[in-house]
Amino acid sequence: MSTLQNTEEIVEVNGGSIITPYGFTAAGVHTKVKRKRKDLGAILCDVPASSAAVYTLNKIQAAPLQVTKESIAKEGKLRAIVVNSGNANSCTGEQGLLDAYTMRGSAANAFDMPEHQVAVTSTGVIGERLKMDKIIPGIKDLKPMPTFKDADLFNEAIMTTDKVKKHACFQTMINGKRVTFGGTAKGSGMINPNMATMLSFVTTDADIEPDDLQQALNEVTDKTFNRITVDGDTSTNDMVVVMASGHAGNETLHPSHPEWEKFKKALQLTCEDLAKKIARDGEGATKLVEVNVLGAKTDEEAGKAAKQIVGSDLVKTAIYGTDANWGRIIVALGYSEVELDPEKIDISLGSIQTLKNSTPVSFSEEEAKAYLEQENITITVDLNIGEGSGKAWGCDLTYEYVRINAGYRT
Amino acid sequence: MSTLQNTEEIVEVNGGSIITPYGFTAAGVHTKVKRKRKDLGAILCDVPASSAAVYTLNKIQAAPLQVTKESIAKEGKLRAIVVNSGNANSCTGEQGLLDAYTMRGSAANAFDMPEHQVAVTSTGVIGERLKMDKIIPGIKDLKPMPTFKDADLFNEAIMTTDKVKKHACFQTMINGKRVTFGGTAKGSGMINPNMATMLSFVTTDADIEPDDLQQALNEVTDKTFNRITVDGDTSTNDMVVVMASGHAGNETLHPSHPEWEKFKKALQLTCEDLAKKIARDGEGATKLVEVNVLGAKTDEEAGKAAKQIVGSDLVKTAIYGTDANWGRIIVALGYSEVELDPEKIDISLGSIQTLKNSTPVSFSEEEAKAYLEQENITITVDLNIGEGSGKAWGCDLTYEYVRINAGYRT
Known part of the structure; x- marks a missing residue:
C-alpha cells in the first residue's frame, strides 16, 4: 500500500x-x-x-x-x-x-x-x-x-x-x-x-x-x-x-x-x-489502445473524436496486425463529425510522428511495427485548431473476438 | 435479356x-x-x-x-x-x-x-x-x-x-x-x-x-x-x-x-x-444481410434503425455463427436514437418470429439455425408505432475480415 x-x-x-x-x-x-x-x-x-x-x-x-x-x-x-x-x-x-x-x-x-x-x-x-x-x-x-x-x-x-x-x-x-x-x-x-x-x-x-x-x-x-x-x-x-x-x-x-x-x-x-x-479485457483483445486528441475546439469534441478513432474496426484490426496504417486514423477522424481543418492534422503512434500538417512524414516502418507490438498503444492526434483535449480507450479487434461472439449461445 | x-x-x-x-x-x-x-x-x-x-x-x-x-x-x-x-x-x-x-x-x-x-x-x-x-x-x-x-x-x-x-x-x-x-x-x-x-x-x-x-x-x-x-x-x-x-x-x-x-x-x-x-462482397463476408424496419414514425427513422442493426458487430458475428440471438438485435435497436415503444417491438428472422410485443416467442432453435445457414438473411423488425419503413444491407463479420484487415500494408 x-x-x-x-x-x-x-x-x-x-x-x-x-x-x-x-x-x-x-x-x-x-x-x-x-x-x-x-x-x-x-x-x-x-x-x-x-x-x-x-x-x-x-x-x-x-x-x-x-x-x-x-x-x-x-x-x-x-x-x-x-x-x-x-x-x-x-x-x-x-x-x-x-x-x-x-x-x-x-x-x-x-x-x-x-x-x-x-x-x-x-x-x-x-x-x-x-x-x-x-x-x-x-x-x-x-x-x-x-x-x-x-x-x-x-x-x-x-x-x-x-x-x-x-x-x-x-x-x-x-x-x-x-x-x-x-x-x-x-x-x-x-x-x-x-x-x-x-x-x-x-x-x-x-x-x-x-x-x-x-x-x-x-x-x-x-x-x-x-x-x-x-x-x-x-x-x-x-x-x-x-x-x-x-x-x-x-x-x-x-x-x-x-x-x-x-x-x-x-x-x-x-x-x-x-x-x-x-x-x-475487451473480448479477444491483446492490447489496450489509448487515443489522445489535442488541439480540438472543445474538450467534448476532442473526446468525441478520440472515441470515434478508438472504435474504428479498421484502426483496431491494423493495431492487431501491428500495421502503422495512419490512413485509417485520419479516415475515422474525418467522419467523426468534429470540427477540423483538413490541412492541419498531426498524428503520432507513441513518439513516432506519421503525419504533420496533414502531410505524410517519413518514418521507420520497423520502429513503428516494434512500437505496435507492445501491449499498451497510444495514438496522439493534434487538430491544431483549439485548446480542447480528451482521451478514449479501446482494444484491438482479433480473430478471438469473432470466435467468442460467433459462438452459439447454448 | x-x-x-x-x-x-x-x-x-x-x-x-x-x-x-x-x-x-x-x-x-x-x-x-x-x-x-x-x-x-x-x-x-x-x-x-x-x-x-x-x-x-x-x-x-x-x-x-x-x-x-x-x-x-x-x-x-x-x-x-x-x-x-x-x-x-x-x-x-x-x-x-x-x-x-x-x-x-x-x-x-x-x-x-x-x-x-x-x-x-x-x-x-x-x-x-x-x-x-x-x-x-x-x-x-x-x-x-x-x-x-x-x-x-x-x-x-x-x-x-x-x-x-x-x-x-x-x-x-x-x-x-x-x-x-x-x-x-x-x-x-x-x-x-x-x-x-x-x-x-x-x-x-x-x-x-x-x-x-x-x-x-x-x-x-x-x-x-x-x-x-x-x-x-x-x-x-x-x-x-x-x-x-x-x-x-x-x-x-x-x-x-x-x-x-x-x-x-x-x-x-x-x-x-x-x-x-x-x-x-464485404470483406470476409459469407452472407448478405437485409434488415427491414417497419412501423417506425418515419421512413427516415426506419432506415436509421435498420442501418444501426445491420452495422452491429454483435449482430454480424451472431449471423456468422448462425445463432438466432435476437437479444443483440433489440439491443442495437435500443441505442439507434430512433423513437420506439420498448413494449411494442416485433422481431422475425426470415419467417420465424422471435419477439412479439417485446415478449419472447418460443421458436425452434433448429429451424432458426437452418435459416441462418442460408446465404441471404432477412431480419424484420416492426416498431408498431407508425407507418415508416426502410431497409439496410450488410454482411456477417468473420475471421476472414480480421485476416484481411490485420494484414500488413506492404
Missing part, C-alpha cells in the same frame, strides 16, 4: 478494492445459475451511504435498472447492492420487473434494512426469466466481510466473458483526513447479450450528499466509462453505482468546498483505472 | 452493364500501378451527358473529388470518367491536387474533349503520390468500346479487395420509349485505406437535365448506397456518378413529368442492386 506524501497527492493503493474505504463489506457465492463460477454478490455499507448512479443510454432498459432507480430516488441512500450474473433479466416483461422487486425484497429481509436502501442489478442472457429458486436462497447465503478476498469473490460473481478481475483503489487527503476510493468492475464485450453488460461499483468513505455525489459521478463518467469502447455496443443493463459512507470525517463535500476538484480527480482516477481495465 | 411486357414494368436486364444504355463505351487497362490486375479504366459518352454525383461525407476528401466537383459544376455535363485503382491520391497535399488535374488534362487530350467534361477518381492506398509516369501513358492506351467485355475490364480496373465484379442493368418505358440504366461498382471494405473506397458509376440513355438528375440521385442514394455498411467506415474517396446520354428520346424528365416516379424507381433499383452486391 502506498503512503500519501503530501496533502495534494492522489495515490494508487495497491491491493485495494471496494472494501478498503471505511464501512464496506462484500461477498460472492455460487447459486448454480451459472455452472461453475460464483454468480451472485453483494456490497454492503454499515450506514445508509450517500449514493449516485448512472445507467445505460439504451432505450431498452432491463428490469433491475428501474428498481434501482426507484430505490435511489427515495432518499439517495443505499446500504446494499446485490448483483447476479448469468442472466440479465432484460426483455422479460412484467414478470421480469416482479422478479427484480422480489430480489430486492429478499435482500432487504436478509440484511435487515428497508427495501429502498437496496439496489439490484443483473448481467447475462437477455430474454430469459431469472431463476428465482436459485437467487433467493443464494441471497441468504451471502455473508459480507471486509476483506480483499471477499471483494475478489464479489468481483468473480459479477464476471461474464471477463478474463481478469478488475479492482481499483486511490487515496487522497481532504480537510487533513484520509479519503479512500475503492472500485470494481466487469465488462468485456461492451455488451454481449449472450453474457452481457458493463457494471461498476465504487465505494468511498468521503462525506458527501447524494446530489453532489451524483453531479461528480456524471462529470466523471463522461470522461471515463463513456470513453471506452470494445465493439460500439451499449447494453440494456449498464450501470455504475457509487456509495459514500462518510466515515473519513472530512467536512461534507460540495461544489464550493476548496477540495472539490481534488475529490472529483480522485473519483476520476478510480473510474478511469476501471474503465481502462475493461477496455484492456 | 428480359423483355418489357408492359409500359409500367421495370425489368432487370441480364448481362447488361454501363455500356447497355445508348451512347456509352468503356475500357480497362493495366498500367503497372498494381502488380497484375487492370488498374485504370474509363467510361465515355458520345455526347456531353447530363451528369450528377454524390461524394463521401468524410471531412477529409481526396484530391480527385475536388477536381470532379469542379468539372461537374461548370455545366453539369460529362463525356468521360477516368478511374485508377491501387492509389487513392488522398492526404497527398498540393502535389496530389496537381496530379489529379494532370490526370484530367491527359484524359481530355487523349479523348479530345474539354477538361471540364472529364471526371477523375482514384481508389487505393492513402498518403502516397500517384505514379504519374504510369497513369499518363495508361490513359493513352484506353480504347473504349461498347461491349460487355470492355465494361467488365473497366470493372476489373476499379476493383481492390473485391472478390466479384458488380454490374447492374434495368429497363423501363418512359413516353413509350425504352429507357435503360446500367451500372457498375466496387467496394468491399466500406473503406480500406489499404486498398480503399466505394465507387459506383451509373449510365442511362434517359433525357434529363443535370439538376433534376442530381435531385433524383440524392433521393436514391439515401435509400441505397447510404443504407449499406460493411464496417461502419466512410472513405475519403467514396463517389457515385450518373451520366445520362439522352439517346432514349423520351420527353425531357423533370419532377412534374408523369413518369418521374418510375424513372426514380428504375434508378433506385439499379443503385440498390449495386449496393447489395457491395454489401454481399
